Amino acid sequence: MGKRLQIDYVHVRDVQFGEKTSLVNGVLTINKEEAMKIVSSDLFGTIDLKIAKPGESCRILSIHDVMQPRCKADHPEESYPGIWGKLAPAGEGRTVALKGVVISDIYYAKCNIKYYMDMGGECAKYSNFSRHIHICIDATPGEGVADVTYAEALKHASLSLNVYLAKLAIELKPDETEVYERKSVDPSKHLPKVAYLVTHMASHDTWNFLYYGQSALNFLPMIVQPTEILDGAMIWRYWEPNYFLQNEVYIKELMKRHGKDLEFVGIVFANNVMKIDGKDTMGMIAATLCKDTLGADCVMLNKSGMGHCQLDSALAFNWCQKLGMPAALNLSAVSNDQPGDMLVIADPNVDAVINSGRNWDLHHPRVERLIGEHSNVPCLLGVDPWGPFVHTTNFCYQGIWSQLGDCYVTTDSDIVPAVKEV
Numbered sequence: 001m002g003k004r005l006q007i008d009y010v011h012v013r014d015v016q017f018g019e020k021t022s023l024v025n026g027v028l029t030i031n032k033e034e035a036m037k038i039v040s041s042d043l044f045g046t047i048d049l050k051i052a053k054p055g056e057s058c059r060i061l062s063i064h065d066v067m068q069p070r071c072k073a074d075h076p077e078e079s080y081p082g083i084w085g086k087l088a089p090a091g092e093g094r095t096v097a098l099k100g101v102v103i104s105d106i107y108y109a110k111c112n113i114k115y116y117m118d119m120g121g122e123c124a125k126y127s128n129f130s131r132h133i134h135i136c137i138d139a140t141p142g143e144g145v146a147d148v149t150y151a152e153a154l155k156h157a158s159l160s161l162n163v164y165l166a167k168l169a170i171e172l173k174p175d176e177t178e179v180y181e182r183k184s185v186d187p188s189k190h191l192p193k194v195a196y197l198v199t200h201m202a203s204h205d206t207w208n209f210l211y212y213g214q215s216a217l218n219f220l221p222m223i224v225q226p227t228e229i230l231d232g233a234m235i236w237r238y239w240e241p242n243y244f245l246q247n248e249v250y251i252k253e254l255m256k257r258h259g260k261d262l263e264f265v266g267i268v269f270a271n272n273v274m275k276i277d278g279k280d281t282m283g284m285i286a287a288t289l290c291k292d293t294l295g296a297d298c299v300m301l302n303k304s305g306m307g308h309c310q311l312d313s314a315l316a317f318n319w320c321q322k323l324g325m326p327a328a329l330n331l332s333a334v335s336n337d338q339p340g341d342m343l344v345i346a347d348p349n350v351d352a353v354i355n356s357g358r359n360w361d362l363h364h365p366r367v368e369r370l371i372g373e374h375s376n377v378p379c380l381l382g383v384d385p386w387g388p389f390v391h392t393t394n395f396c397y398q399g400i401w402s403q404l405g406d407c408y409v410t411t412d413s414d415i416v417p418a419v420k421e422v
Helices: 032-039 122-126 147-169 226-230 249-257 276-293 307-322
Strands: 005-011 014-017 022-024 027-030 044-052 058-061 063-067 070-072 093-099 101-106 116-118 133-141 176-180 193-200 209-211 222-224 234-236 263-271 298-304 327-332 353-356 361-364 369-371 389-392
Touching: 005 226, 014 044, 014 133, 022 147, 027 032, 027 147, 032 044, 032 147, 044 147, 044 369, 058 101, 063 133, 063 147, 070 147, 093 147, 101 147, 116 122, 122 361, 133 147, 176 226, 193 249, 193 276, 193 307, 222 226, 222 276, 226 249, 226 263, 249 263, 249 298, 263 276, 276 307, 298 307, 307 327
Parallel strands: 005 093, 014 027, 058 369, 101 133, 193 263, 193 298, 298 327, 327 353
Antiparallel strands: 005 176, 022 027, 044 133, 058 116, 063 101, 070 093, 209 234, 222 263, 361 389
């Protein structure tokens, strides 16, 4: 039925720079000179590592990717296979992860959507990423370096640091363990067979995802193992934080309920395409895979992407219904009665929609520290990023919600601030 993946978590309660890189009693110490060698690249103009802690009067600008440090316990060189590490099947065996700390990338390339977030103050509660300690890679592109080349170098640096720190936990006793495995289900239980169909944005080089290192541009819909996604087989380039893939809430929920009140038969991935006939075709192929290959009785649909992916998912929803599979669709922060919430589909046949998360108008106080001060944040043009200012969170505030269904009240809700708020 599926692979067995064990994730062992070691909790980190503080991070500091020091003489020797170590993880002792929840305190992560990083030799900055050593870490800088790991993340440095000739493709960067300038680079620095900075630490931001919960409760700090600090605003992080252009924070695009956020990742939980992880690696394969037995074969660290196979972490993120085909993307950073040696090619090998993902989604099985033992993975170690650091919980309470994240690696964050400051993104300087041109992009019409860039995110920021506050580590302390009233706005901090609207992103659970503010509960984590951030190790920020603040690297600018070198002169003449193309955006896609810079993005690849930044992602390689992030994953290198990611694995370097996670390896510290391999021999430590975990604070908690999660096991994910889809075992055979007794047919006499007559549980509904549920497939998970996800459309991910893959429209151009940087807004794209990689599967075992391969660009999803021009991919046809395909079947993937759920544990592969939790274990680094897929990486977003620069669209949403990869933290949301590492902790994909719908996959985790379906896996936990497998064999109890449903039979989780697998995942179908489709990628966003830009033409309407292509969207309809992709929806039909994906729905057919759910029906004829996975044998699904019903389908849970999701998407990561904006209006285009809303339309992709709506067309796939209709094909599921046509093929006799009742469907439900998650659309994050979309409605027609809240500021900044963008619902772009109006199809009465799409009649089972989950609205996860919403947008808010937030008053941002003046802060004492900015990370990524000289980055270009389009949504803050004409605004003093030090504050104070008022802004709507839509496609601006990192961690307010995820396209895949996380929102600020659900993402790692068990984490408490690592340091006392100031």
